[in-house]
Amino acid sequence: MHEMAVTQSVVDAIVAKLGDATVTSVQLEIGRLSGVVPDSVRFCFDVLCTGTSLEGARLDIAEPAGRARCRDCGEEFALDDFILLCPCGSADAEVLTGRELRITSVEVGHV
Amino acid sequence: MCDTCGCSDSDVRITDHDHTVVMEQDILAKNDELASHNRAHLRESGVFAINLMSSPGAGKTTLLERTIRDSGVPCAVIEGDQETLLDAERIKATGAPVVQINTGAGCHLDASMLHRALHALSPPPGSTLFVENVGNLVCPALFDLGEAARVVVLSVTEGPGKPLKYPHMFAATDLVLLNKVDLLPYVDFDVAEFERDVRRVNPAAALLQVSATRGEGLTEWYDWLRRPDRS
Numbered sequence: 191m192h193e194m195a196v197t198q199s200v201v202d203a204i205v206a207k208l209g210d211a212t213v214t215s216v217q218l219e220i221g222r223l224s225g226v227v228p229d230s231v232r233f234c235f236d237v238l239c240t241g242t243s244l245e246g247a248r249l250d251i252a253e254p255a256g257r258a259r260c261r262d263c264g265e266e267f268a269l270d271d272f273i274l275l276c277p278c279g280s281a282d283a284e285v286l287t288g289r290e291l292r293i294t295s296v297e298v299g300h301v
Numbered sequence: 302m303c304d305t306c307g308c309s310d311s312d313v314r315i316t317d318h319d320h321t322v323v324m325e326q327d328i329l330a331k332n333d334e335l336a337s338h339n340r341a342h343l344r345e346s347g348v349f350a351i352n353l354m355s356s357p358g359a360g361k362t363t364l365l366e367r368t369i370r371d372s373g374v375p376c377a378v379i380e381g382d383q384e385t386l387l388d389a390e391r392i393k394a395t396g397a398p399v400v401q402i403n404t405g406a407g408c409h410l411d412a413s414m415l416h417r418a419l420h421a422l423s424p425p426p427g428s429t430l431f432v433e434n435v436g437n438l439v440c441p442a443l444f445d446l447g448e449a450a451r452v453v454v455l456s457v458t459e460g461p462g463k464p465l466k467y468p469h470m471f472a473a474t475d476l477v478l479l480n481k482v483d484l485l486p487y488v489d490f491d492v493a494e495f496e497r498d499v500r501r502v503n504p505a506a507a508l509l510q511v512s513a514t515r516g517e518g519l520t521e522w523y524d525w526l527r528r529p530d531r532s
Binding site for chain 1: 319323332465
């Protein structure tokens, strides 16, 4: 389960940036084509935050949908999976959104 | 400087009770940074690193044993498994330099593991370094190690539909090796359908059919390893 390593990276990056400050919530973006399962991250988050400055923090995950632009016809189209097929029939497309794997922001409480 | 937590970040917005720290940072930034470091180090050393991935039992280690013995390409190997030195011992018997990484509970290699292994191995300049990832078609796809190329091995005994079921793995590879093709007469595996499935998730990947035990297709694989445009 790579979500454990992904979530550990979230915790490490926040602690590295904010030190001991009490974190009350964390905002992530996990795109629907990123290969990471948000529910697994939620599960790992509670486990990995125990005993850190993130313990008890709320986790908000935005899940941007996949979109791509066809390099042949120039149209944008929705991408529900990894099959890069434009309605025009071309498979030559560029993924625009859906692969996000980002920490957007965190809320820090007053101490 | 933020008064609440003392962080020196300028991206801080104070609200009534809590304050928001804008991070806008890739979750895997640390891994990707280390991977870039590995990539630069490998390039400077003239070592061409290949991240070799597959499910368990697809034939990665057998392919490597044969490649080391027959290809004439100078090879070094980093073996990744959860436990044991079994694969490293097989590679050691071929005479190629090898180190084993045991990930314990881990299901994939990451850039820091490769970094430590590179220091232990010091692959010779001009060599091809095979990084045999943990057998798994899911997790290794997500972690850049700093490799120059990715190769996915799938064996015909694993059945149909794998590129569509595990698209992340197949979408990010440079070459797909279909292994154990000597067993095609005995299994229900449609090669044309497999190639179509690979193309649907990765139109650019090269595709070769091989048998690591019987030798079919290996000349093309060795040619791919020696191709002049590798960087």
